[in-house]
Structure formats: structure tokens, C-alpha cells
Amino acid sequence: MANFNTHVTVASAASGLAASTAAYVGLIEAMDAAWYMFIGVIGGMLPDIDADNSTPVKRLFTFLAGLCGVSVWTIFAPFLESQRLLLAAAVGFLLVRYPLFFLFQQTTVHRGVFHSLLGALFFGLLAVCVNHYFLHWTVLQSWLSGIFLVFGFIVHLCLDEVFSVDLANGRMKKSFGTALKLFSYNDATASSLLLVAAIALYIAAPPASQLIRAWEMAQWAKVDITNGQSFDVLERSGLDLLSEFNVNPGSYRR
Numbered sequence: 001m002a003n004f005n006t007h008v009t010v011a012s013a014a015s016g017l018a019a020s021t022a023a024y025v026g027l028i029e030a031m032d033a034a035w036y037m038f039i040g041v042i043g044g045m046l047p048d049i050d051a052d053n054s055t056p057v058k059r060l061f062t063f064l065a066g067l068c069g070v071s072v073w074t075i076f077a078p079f080l081e082s083q084r085l086l087l088a089a090a091v092g093f094l095l096v097r098y099p100l101f102f103l104f105q106q107t108t109v110h111r112g113v114f115h116s117l118l119g120a121l122f123f124g125l126l127a128v129c130v131n132h133y134f135l136h137w138t139v140l141q142s143w144l145s146g147i148f149l150v151f152g153f154i155v156h157l158c159l160d161e162v163f164s165v166d167l168a169n170g171r172m173k174k175s176f177g178t179a180l181k182l183f184s185y186n187d188a189t190a191s192s193l194l195l196v197a198a199i200a201l202y203i204a205a206p207p208a209s210q211l212i213r214a215w216e217m218a219q220w221a222k223v224d225i226t227n228g229q230s231f232d233v234l235e236r237s238g239l240d241l242l243s244e245f246n247v248n249p250g251s252y253r254r
């Protein structure tokens with residue numbers, strides 16, 4: 001199984017390349033590329049959130065708690081005076097960081113229902129809704145964030161699957177097939193609940209028509225791989241982005 005650092009490094013490289021490509025074809029604004037890359041990295045950490053006490057879980061819950069604090073602040077700012085607002089944001093932060101984290105640890109098994117394509121869909125749609133309704137991003141930005149999150153998530157699942165192939169002995173490790181799955185096959189209840197939650201989020205999310213239009217209008221011909229030139233530009237912009245984040249592309253290791 002790939003470790004935390006490997007996941008972050010690979011997710012950074014993959015999301016960096018994806019964000020540069022998206023900026024290059026005009027799907028996203030160049031100045032937003034770093035943000036989408038960041039979302040891709042978060043997506044690359046999410047599948048392992050059910051591994052009890054692992055570094056990513058703690059960091060992720062601290063991040064989510066921070067996000068909750070900021071959301072509470074944004075929502076209640078017009079109604080509360082500053083001291084109460086600060087208190088409400090602090091309560092929002094602590095609730096997510098401790099009781100919710102504890103509950104989460106108690107109820108999940110590693111590589112369970114979240115470590116799946118259904119999990120990717122759920123978190124992607126959750127990102128769309130949170131970005132649009134709580135952080136007040138535009139419909140297009142919210143959907144693109146969801147797409148980048150799903151992208152990083154799937155990169156993680158594929159990487160775990162790659163690591164389950166024992167190259168030296170040319171055979172599959174026991175974990176093969178547990179990383180990249182459609183949903184959790186041995187927990188039908190959890191899978192059904194997650195599916196219902198994903199459907200509910202899809203219904204709640206703003207319509208995706210802007211995303212479809214932007215996708216169709218993007219100049220995909222610029223990254224036609226039969227044209228060698230476009231690859232050079234991509235590689236250069238990808239490396240620029242990585243160096244901005246102090247990620248050394250050569251640091252990929254097992």
C-alpha cells in the first residue's frame with residue numbers, strides 16, 4: 001500500500017498536470033490553477049480517511065474543522081456580534097475536530113465504503129455543494145472543484161491498486177482489488193446509505209450545465225497528443241506549478 005507521502009506527492013504531480021492542462025485549454029483561469037491543484041491533493045488524501053489514527057485523517061479533520069469554522073463565520077457574520085461570532089466559529093471547529101472525528105473513527109473500517117468510486121462521487125458532490133452554498137463560489141468553479149477532487153481521489157485508488165501488484169514476484173498481493181472498487185461489496189448497508197447521500201447531494205447541487213458548456217468550449221485541440229509541441233508546454237507549466245509548491249517531482253518513492 002502506498003504511504004501518505006507517496007500519495008501526496010503523486011496527487012500533487014497529477015493534479016498539477018491536470019490544472020495546467022485545464023488552464024492551457026481555457027477550462028479554468030490560470031490564476032486559479034494552484035487552488036484546483038490543492039483540491040486535487042485533498043482528493044488524493046481523502047480515501048484513507050478511514051484509516052484510524054493515520055496522519056491524513058488527523059490533518060483532514062483539522063482542515064475540515066477549519067472549513068466548518070470559516071463557514072459558520074461566513075453564515076452568521078450578518079447576525080451576530082463579533083464575540084459571539086468568534087465563539088460560534090470556535091464551537092464549529094471543535095465539534096468537527098473532536099466528537100465528529102471520534103464518531104467517525106468508531107464507525108468506519110479501513111478500505112471500507114469510502115475507499116471506492118462511490119466514495120469519490122460522494123465527496124466530489126459534497127465539494128460542489130459546500131463550495132457553492134457555503135463558500136459562495138460560482139456554479140462553474142464549484143463543479144470544477146468537485147471534478148478536481150474526484151480526479152485526485154481516483155489517482156489515489158489507482159496508486160493503491162498499483163502498489164498491490166508485487167512486481168518482484170510477479171503476483172498479486174492479497175490487497176489486490178480492495179483499493180479501486182465501485183462500492184463496498186461486503187457492506188451493502190453502508191454502500192446504500194452512501195449512494196442515497198450522493199443522490200441527495202446531486203439533487204441539492206446547482207445544475208451542471210455551465211460545466212458542460214465550459215467543457216465543450218475548452219480548446220482540447222491544443223493538447224492533442226499527436227502534436228508534440230503541446231506536450232512540451234504542458235510539461236513546463238506542470239513543473240513550474242510543482243516548484244511553486246516545493247514539490248520535487250523526483251521525490252516519488254515507495
Ligand SMILES: [Zn+2]
Pocket residue numbers: 047048115156160179
Ligand atoms: Zn488508500
